[in-house]
Amino acid sequence: MRMQFWRKAVEDIYCNNPPHQPVAIALWRAVKRHNLSKMWFTKIIDEREKNLDDRAYRNIQELETYAENTQSALLYLTLEMLGVKDVHADHAASHIGKAQGIVTCLRATPYHCTRRKVFLPMDICMLARSFSKKVPVKAYPAFYHTVALDDYLYNIRKVDFNIFHPSLQKRNTLLPLYLYIRTWKKTY
Template structure:
């Protein structure tokens, strides 16, 4: 127990130190009368610029913390030189991911995707728009020379996902996950200065596992909105209809569908970990999200693959400690 408490304190200290570096005093002390000078003007301009940069960074951090909690925790454990870029990358991913659920018409979603396509071009032309995520992304691209192709793949895949239909088969879901999720991990590796084929192979499998788990996790929410995206081939194999999910069925055949899909995610995690001895040790922090994926797969197994079980909607309070311990061991 003492070890767990110590680990928790260390992790919270890490988080506190990160946020401390982003907090700035925005207002002068009350009651002070100051005389103006050109030097003061330059200092004020410099302070205003610093405050703006801080606000952009805080915006990304707060967005990731609110919408991608596990990604938020994983970013805290990255090396300092890559941490800010990680928040920018994850904030970009969140911005794209939430378009589908935040628009009532596909046309509006396409317009937002077009904004990010144009923004990407502007970023690589050193002319980012005055939008917090775009500015932080521009800084990350220039700092680490990030590959434009990975950003384009993410945008294009998210745009195709606006078609709002179920995946035809598990391979189609894996293809989506490779383009949307694995590409993000490739960018994380670049931000950490890692170029290694084995690390890329591991990233590919982790991204696919993440895409599959995300699809499972979202099933109760999507079903409540009368939308089902689970692979149709597996549903048909077990004689399960979309209506079964929409009414929250917990029958054996529905659980069999979840078992098959979850098993595929588990296989990808195993493949990713099969590279652990050959992947450069410094790449391990980029793969810490496997801890959260493993946690969900373990929980869904314990409830006999009942994807609607209430326990699956609760956060694991021990996840930060588990992540820290895995990070300390430098294993994924």
């Protein structure tokens, strides 16, 4: 039902008739202001709909596809909002979105285990930094969430990749400082 609502809401938004719902109205305004591509919203909805049955990913490619069509699609929309049209930024968004999807899956493992579910294919890719020298600085705000990804990956290495270690469930209060430093240094 929820996916049907959003599928119809996106159609209505692009027909200039958004539903009377606060998120849909805000989305309609963003679409009009930034001329956002409908394709990315459709991909997100389609992929989330496929994933409603809570089945495990058969391989890393399935998880990457899910992350590309959800996390990376959000990054592509963010780049559109920033006015960035650059192949290197798109390439970085693709890899960062995939990395975010994989890290999110990894971070959620302790929770899913309490529900007796496993979603982890254990291949991991983290290529996104290799593109940073070619990505325009204007695109960097779209990628600043890598601060949290880096922090989690650093912490999981510290506990010898034990995803169940209690320290991984604690918030890092220094993340805003790390984010500030990255923005000041103009890196992601």
